[in-house]
Amino acid sequence: MTVSPDEPEVVVRLTVNGAAETRSVSPRQHLADFLRDELGLTGTHVGCEHGVCGACTVLVDGDIVRSCLMLAVQADGAVVDTVEGLSDSGEIAVLQQTFLARNALQCGFCTPGMLVTAADLLRSVPEPTREEVREAISANYCRCTGYHAIVDAVMAAAHGTEQKP
Amino acid sequence: MTEVVPAIGRSIPRPRAKRLISGRGRYTGDITARRTVHVAFLRSPYPHAIINSISADAARSLNGVVLVATGADIAQHCKPFAGIHRLFKGMKAPDQLPVAVGRACWQGEPVVAIAAETRAIAEDALDLIEIDWEPLEGLGTPEKAVAGVVVLHDKLGDNIGYDGVTASGDIDAAFAGAAVVVQDTFRFGRHTGVSLEPRSILAAYDPSDESLVVHESHQCPAQQQAVFADLMGLQEHRVRVVCPDVGGAFGLKQQLYGDELATCIIAKMTRRPASFIADRVESFASDNHAREHVVEARMAFDPDGRIRGLMIDDLFAVGAYSQYPRSSIGEASHVAALTGAPYDIAAYQARVRMVYQNKPPVGHYRAVGHPIACAVGESLLDQGARALGLDAIAMRRLNQVRDGSGPHTSHSGFVLNGLSVEATLDRVLEGFDVAAFRKEQAEARERGILLGLGIANFVELAGTGAPYYGESGAPVTAQESCLVRFEPSGQIRCHASATDQGQGTDTAIGQAVADAIGVFFDDVEVISGDSMACPSGGGAWASRGASAGVEAAVRAGRAMRDEILRLAGLILQRKPEQMTVAGRVIRDASTGAELVPLKDVATIGHYRQHLLPPGTQPEMSMLRSFVPQNQSFLTTNGVQLSVVSIDPGLGDVRLLRHRVAHDSGTVINPMLLNEQIRGGVVQGLGAALFEEIRYGEDAVLGTGTLMDYLVPLATEIPDIEVVHVANADPGTTIGAKGAGEAGTAGAAAAVLNAVNDALALIGASVNTLPITPERVLAAIDQVTREDQQAPGNYK
Amino acid sequence: MKPTSFSYHRPGTLPEALALLSEYQGAARILAGGQSLMPLMAMRMARPERVIDINRIDDLKGIRDAGDTLTIGALTRYNDILRSPLIAAQMPLLAEAIGHVAHHAIRNRGTIGGSLALADPSAETPATCLALGARIVAQSTSREREIATDDFFDGLMSTALEEHEILVAVRIPKRPTALPHAFIEFARRKGDFAQAGIILAPAHDGMPENRAVIFGIGPTPWRSAALEAAFGGEGFAAAPKAALKDELNVYFADDEAAAFKLPIVMTLAQRAFARLKP
Known part of the structure; x- marks a missing residue:
């Protein structure tokens, strides 16, 4: 260089x-x-x-x-x-699964930051409300999804239920 | 073996999303090439200025700098271009070059390009360039531009790029005989798309065969291939444009940017790969902008609320140039086409003027023109209801185009496919109790909170047909193609011309092909976004993926299925029509008995052709195309409902509820469709309340960062309810309609109407978007002042 | 959007940092949490030749109970303050204010000292420290001095700190836990800088005067004489609208800006005073 x-x-x-x-x-x-x-x-x-x-x-x-x-x-x-390390270790596997299942991403550019932020939330607040999820991810811009699906996916990961769209 | 279930209609997750959630996306900025030079641009600090001289010696001698190129240097390697759309007679557009020569016409226009070993060094070199500027007066408002205070481009004679009128019926009689006429002047702020991945390009030129390979964050690889080849004088089949994962586009990555063309030229000049990734500050100053309209509008009514006539005068302020190759006219033409389109209106007159000013070019941002048309028409309708003392919902029902009336020519002369305006309005109101809301509104008023309800019908141009760009003169096609390959494994590969920036187009195409052939969705792989590997076609714009893109895929898939069954018939000595493809096997169509694995047919077709009857030539891939040939646009419709609360002490508007009913035709993938609509809604909510690129009168940019261009965040947005009316498009096999514009088309209008419903409680109103606290407080202040003459109305 | 090049220093102790600052006076910037300085450097609005990173100086971290005051080290991060039982018990107003600062990831890095030294007029921390009657501790190679926050913010992003001084701590008089306070701000989006904010802190033994601070509007947060006059007695009912308008007109000659800012300040002030009532 x-x-x-x-x-x-x-x-x-x-x-x-x-x-x-x-x-x-x-x-x-x-x-x-x-x-x-x-x-x-x-x-x-x-x-x-x-x-x-x-x-x-x-x-x-x-x-x-x-x-x-x-x-x-x-x-x-x-x-x-x-995000690569958290993926390979399986630490965010549940969130990844719910993001995929719930289509909580479109272009995917915000997704690594969103996953890291959501995982951090769930470590400190394992069973958040939708409002708490919205507040935690309000630090991360997503221009594609309208956020709704991301909130659904984090809720599904936290509460162990696959929510239907 | 599990049974094959039709893929269409199911909420199948997107295969491509798997790499995106693992940090393994492949965006342009993730791709590296050895010996890459990194490009940065010195951008004009002035909205309008003569460049007397450029001193670049210090920059050239900085360690790590590879090339310093002025506009004149770059211009030696390409021809000028002008964004003229020939469908619009009399349209004028100035010639432009990738990097300014002699004069800069907008703040942020590239003036000098620097290529260096790193982006940081390139920026260091920018600091060392000295330019002798001679600032000129800048045009920063539509009014100043139309008045011609300064004529930006001498050759054009004035600043008016287009001035046209659309009319039908007897407009004078309609207004003369009206019981009530409402009129207003609406102002719409300037926006930009804010894709989270900034514009990015990596260009590599090989002088040995004069070939150019470009990785570009873009929606339309085929168009870019044609444009780069033409402007740089290369042979088109030696230019390849790859659009890998694209981090959001929304129309802002649909046309040509001077700095991106300059990057290709720098790759040629330096004979090294050249990378340019816009940083966020230069994104605001140089990405396509959109909107910025001033619309004077009047609507005339009969006493019963029937609309007699509509007149609009749209002053649309673009940038210093018309965007190339599609031009900047789209917004204005769509405003003329769509204002009042959900209604039967006997007399209509729309004048649109596109004016040049000292700002970056305006391009096509999601729902081109729709939000303006929708806000103007729907606000006037509400104002009419208020003036007549009628219910605004009943008034909509009175005037709506009737469902099931078939193709209908609107007052703007557009052929609209069978709309479902009545059904969507009914659907959006299901589960919403207007009377209960009015009660809640009265109670909130007691607490000092103003609640409002707004409804907005919209008609949407979703899928462009051949005539619109066919007449334009630009290398833009409305045709989509799909190549389906029956692989030796028995699995399927599709190469689609339609592209995917996260909408899920690849997935929809995979679903369509899986069903057309009869195989499992998981056995279909879709490849897109490569002008060499995929057939030529439109790409992604104007919601064409689910209509044109999927139709081409269905046709290719069916052709492939027919060929598979023909081969199977030859192998099994059976009639093809007596068999079906079912997952990984071929079955007897009537008994369901398994006849042969699909893989065996593939093996014979690829490796054991000698086993086939003499003279048989297996076709292991099929290409089919589709273009809506005779219609400029495919159309659909929807409606949005918004509930807001206003804190009158702060002028603060909060979104409480948002509901959309949309006619998406046949739904291919409910989950992806709903997220498309929701994402579009949120961009429209941004337009309604937050987003505005501010300029001074002299066109100095006042919005430079993500700190001051406010994009909606998760905390500002409610959950968004989406419901559907499935009115299949008769023009395609599956009948799906586009939905990418829907959310953005109507959201701002619904919020505007909700805010005015709330403000009407105190006699105030707003007509400027975004609806900022300043604007709400000014509206309240105005009625408070008026109340000083008539006290008692405002508590 | 890359910073200009600079030399990087990472002193392990405060005396080392002060020596470096003294040696490179005028050419060096102190890097604390970096949540404001890094963007300024990326945009090349700040172009330091030398960056002195104080993040490894442990003496600058932590919250100490010093009897009548709490002393908060300059390098104490927002989230450390939010998690501190001492702050929760003794200084809930500060915790409430910091709850409005940006977002969690920013609060993990951003420091109280950095915010005070940068003195963004829309930031919560400077205004809150002013309302709490805090004193800034500034250290140079030759001396330590205390500066009252009343005298500290002297212009747009400008403070009484001298070039060779490092802001090492802030000392805040403890407040009786039963004493009410009000913190209210109006931001367009959650976590944004305030468009306007008001803090009310009634007097107590450690702070002899009622304090009312307006922030987010002028070049610095300021103590509002108009609002301080409204404590007690008639309270806010004797609306100091004219006096508030005069205060705003110091910064906004133009009537329109005052016409927008004044209603917001009036609304926030009304609501803030309402919160003081038991």
């Missing part, structure tokens, strides 16, 4: 989806670009780069954060989990 003059790279060591990673990065690279461009984890999407849309939501040390609002170097020593 070519770098600008006067831009020394910094070594960052972190755990991503359970694997230890070491990379030399430009300080100005945000975590979302790092995950996508350096690690090839393109499930984390970049929708606005100013912390509004929620498409880049990942877990850092177990907490959901906007990965566009964190520098990659700030994740040095951290444990980062992305």
Whole structure:
């Protein structure tokens, strides 16, 4: 990678989806670009780069954060989990199943962030109301679904019932 | 073996969604190529300015910069283009180039392109470019543009790109003899689509055979292939456009963008793959915009509430250029076509003017023109009911086009397929108790809350036929095609020209082909979005997937089934018409007895042709096409009902309930259909209450980020009820109708009517969208002032 | 939308951070939670040559009971405040206000000190600290000083903090738990910055005066003399509309803006005072 003059790279060591990673990065690279461009984890999407849309939501040390609002170097020593890791571990399998069954996605661009956010909600509030689901996902823009199906899918995952559309 | 159950009519989940929920989507920005250069554009900071000179030496010498190209540099590799639609006689459009040359005409117009090793370095280089600008006066309002304060393009003579009148009946007599005439001036804010995936393109040029391969987040790969080839002077069969997973499009990824063409040219100039991904700030400044109409409208009534006549004058303010290749005229033409369309109106006159101003080009955003037509017509109807003291629902019933009356030529001269306006209105009111609502409204009033109920009928252009673009001169087809392959495994692959950005078109096509052949849905794979791998066709726009796209698939599927049965007949020495395909086997049509596995027929067709009778040539794939040949648009209809509450102290409108009844014809996949409609509703609710790209009088952009262009979020939106009337389209085998526009077409009008129903309690009204707290408070303030002369009305 | 390039420093202690800040005065920005600074950098509205990341300085984290006051370290994140039993018991107004800040993912990173130092006029935290009579603790290599929030917000996104100082904590007088308060804001969407907000905090032993703060409208949150005059006695019934209009006209010469803002402020004020009643 070519770098600008006067831009020394910094070594960052972190755990991503359970694997230890070491990379030399430009300080100005945000975590979302790092995950996508350096690690090839393109499930984390970049929708606005100013912390509004929620498409880049990942877990850092177990907490959901906007990965566009964190520098990659700030994740040095951290444990980062992305939608790919949560998929492979089976951690969000139930939500994925209800999202699919309920068509809680159309273009799918918001979906990784939406799943990470919904999984975080269900960890702290296992049996949410529709209002609680709406409030939790209000941090994540979806331009396709109208949200209704997403709320249905999260409710179905939480309450173990497959709701009919 | 399980029995095969028809796939059509079932809520089958989308196969493509499986990768999208696993973080394994393949969007344009996810695709990498070695030695890619990353492109950024210096965009005009002025709405209108002469470019006296550009100094780029410092940018060129920055480490990591590969190319700095001005508009003139880029222009050497393509020809200019103008968005003229030849169906609209007298339409004028200026020539444009991918990157501005000599003058910038909108804030955000690309002026210099930089290709660098990373996007960050390209942006660093932008900072080093110096331009000697000479700012000119900018046109920032429709009124200023039409007045010709400045003439944007000398060759056009004025700023009016189109001025046309549609008329029927005796309009003067209709108004002269009216019991009541209502009139209003409606203003609609400027919008944009806000696809969550920004516009993205990756172009690779191979000089050895002069071929261009483009991955692009776009709805129409075939159109883009034709456009890139034509403008860059390449042979079209050496241009391939792939639209992989697309992160939302909504019409904004339907036409050509100068910065995307410039990226293809940069790939040619640098002989390296070139990637451009718009960031969110440049998306607001450069994505297609939409709406921005000022409509003066009048409606004349008889004493019993019958509509006598309708007059509209639509001033439609586009950008500095007409979008290419489909032009920007669509919105205005649809306003003229659709205003009042659910009703029998004897006399009609619509004048539409499209004017140029210093803003980004206007394109086709979901439900092109429909929300404007619907809001104007439905609001006037409510105003008429109020003026006459009649029930607005009864007035709709009095005036509606009758169901079952067959094709009907509307007052705007459009042939509308058998509508079901009466049935959809009845359906939306099922389970809604208007009298109970009025009681609730009175009780809420006591608590200082204003509740309102709004209803909006709409007619929808869902599926475009051959004449509309056939007459335009643009390389845009209304035809869809599907290639069905009977694979050696006995399974099916379809290559569709219709594309899918999440609507579920691929799934619907898979369902249609599964049923047409008689196989399991899971044994059908659908491939789309590739101008080389798929037959040429329209792509995705104007709700064509379920009508034209599915019809082509049905025809190809049936042809494939016939060929499979012909081969089976030769193998089994039976008549083809005595057999059926049933899942993975062929059965006797009358006894149901299993005759032969489908796979065996495939094996013989692909590998063991010597076993067939002499002279037999198996056809293992079938291509069929479909175009609505003689009708400009397929049509359908629906109605929306909205309940809102207004907090008069804050001017705050909250959505309490929203209900849609739609005629989608035969329903292919209820789940996908309902989500299409809901998603469309929410975009319409955004238009009603939140979304507006603000510009100053001088066309300086005031809305730059997602912080200030407000898109509805989950907390602002109620659950949305969707019900259907299934009035099958007689023009296709399955009879499905488009539904992609439906939600957006009527939602804003229903909310506008609900807000005005609430505000009528205190004698106020609004006529500008979005209905912001400022606008509600201003409306309340106005009646409060009036009340100072007549106190006591407003508590 | 990528930031300009910068050198990155991650001091482990406050003295190190202060030394760096002192060395690169004018060229460095302190990076706390980053929820506002990162967007500004992405849009190149902030172009620091050096970024001093204070996230690893543990001394700046946490909430301490200091007798009459609570001291909240600058790097305490919103969600740490929301989860704090001390805050829930002693400072429910602050918890209520922070409940309106953005969304959960933002609150996981955003810090109270960052919000105060950035001083966004629409943000909940600066206005609430002003209403609570809080004092800002600023540290430089040479000294620590306290600045009353009344004197801290001195212009649009501008504070009394000097270039070589780091905001290390905020000290807030504890409020008697039975004392009522009112926090009310009007935002278009859940989690958005307020279009307008009002906070009412009646006086107590640790805060001798009734405080009323208006935010989301002017370049800074401000204590409204008109509303503070409405505490007690006649209360809000003696509507201070003219006085409020005068306050708004400091920022809005143009009648139209005041015509929109004034009704909203009046409505919010009425409702806020109603909440003070037992």
